[in-house]
Amino acid sequence: MPGPGAHTMYALGVGVGLMRLSRGRFGPHHCLFYAANAFLGPDLGSFAEWLGSFASSSASLGSLSMDLVHHPFYYPLLLGLPLSFFYARLSAALLRHGILDPASNVPLNKMQCFILLSAGSLSHFFLDHLFEENGHSTMYTWILSTGWWKSRAPVNPDAVIVVGVLCTCLFAGFVYINRLKTGESIIKRSDQSLRLILFIAALYCIWCASQIYWRNPPQPAIGEEADLGVVIFMSLYFFLPHCLCLLSMNQRDHPETADQLPF
Template sequence: MPGPGAHTMYALGVGAGLMRLSRGRFGPHHCLVYAANAFLGPDLGSFAEWLASCISSSSGLGHSLGSLAMDLVHHPFYYPMLLGLPLSFFYAWISALLLRKGILDPASGVSLSKMQSFLLLSAGSLSHFFLDHLFEENGHSTMYTWILSTGWWKNSAPINPDAVVVVGLLCTSLFAGFVYINRLKNGKSIIKRSDQSLRLVLIIATLYCTWCASQIYWRNPPQPAVGEEADLGVLIFLALYFFLPHALCLLSMNQRDYIDTADQLPL
């Protein structure tokens, strides 16, 4: 299972990259809250379970309460649902305190709001489980097992002609649509084209997952959707635990750019 070092370095590495790319809209305060929740966040349940066992080692009630806290808090969605509101107030207060005391530069000149704190808390929780699901229980976690189950078959999985046609059509449409959106002399801004490209990816991904699910779960008898490939599980996992937390980080950014005067040429 990934430990504190892996969770923290992953989150701070992502945060540092976002700081650079966003030119300060995602600042050090964002990084701190995001990394704190990727590191410790959902593991508060594990800490509560350990603390209860230490305080009342001979009491079954203490162990039961600790196990309940573990089950409720150590979860990618229950953690922000149960603790998101109080912790958002706490992180917003900490951010304002760090700014007021001059301890941590926010780059933008303002502290985090409660909504920004909640978005970062949720992103940290999902990023925490991005590593946990992949590297815990010797690769036999429930999520990882399900991902593999969407592509593994007892016998050699045949590549059906209808799968070749559907998958080929969807992938070709994705490439062709992307080229069309970003064609030369389009006249649209890069922001507009990136938004359209993202919508295209989401549409094709939805159709792709629908095709895979229909072949695996709705067809009787089921048949491989893409040979032995576990595309359905991989796409859903990446959507929930990779793209969604990064999207939440982007939503938490400040609205205005911060331009460091040290990078500017003197007039």
């Protein structure tokens, strides 16, 4: 299972990259609270279970805390509100006492803290699901199960046609949206491209699920490829937390870097 070092370095590395690319809109306060929740956040349940192990009367309570808090979604739902208030006050105190530069001259608000807390929780389990239990975690086993078959999985013609059409639509749609002389801003085109990707991804997942779970007898969706599990896992635990980090950014550039390129 990944330890504190791996969680912290992964989250801080992502945070520093976003801080650089965003020109300070994702600042040191963002990095600190995102990394803190990726490192310690859901492991508060593990810590409570460890404390409960020293007293037999508290063992069941510690185990319950582990089950409830050490979870990618229960952690922000149960502790998100009080911790968001705490982080917002801490951000203001760090700024007021000159301990940590926020790069925007304003502390984080409660909503930003809640978003960063949720992003940190998901990033925590991005590593946990991949590298705990010697690769036999429930999530990782499910990912592989969407593409593994006891015998050699055939590549069915209907799968080739459906996947080929979807991938062709994705490439063609992207080129069409970003064609020359559209007159639209890059922001609008990027939003349209994102909606296209999400639409094709939804159709792709529906196709895979229909072949694996709804068809009787089931058949491989795309040969031995575990695309359904990979797409869902990466969407929830990789892209979503990074999107949440972007959502938590401040609205204005840091004045010292507003006229500089991000590289």
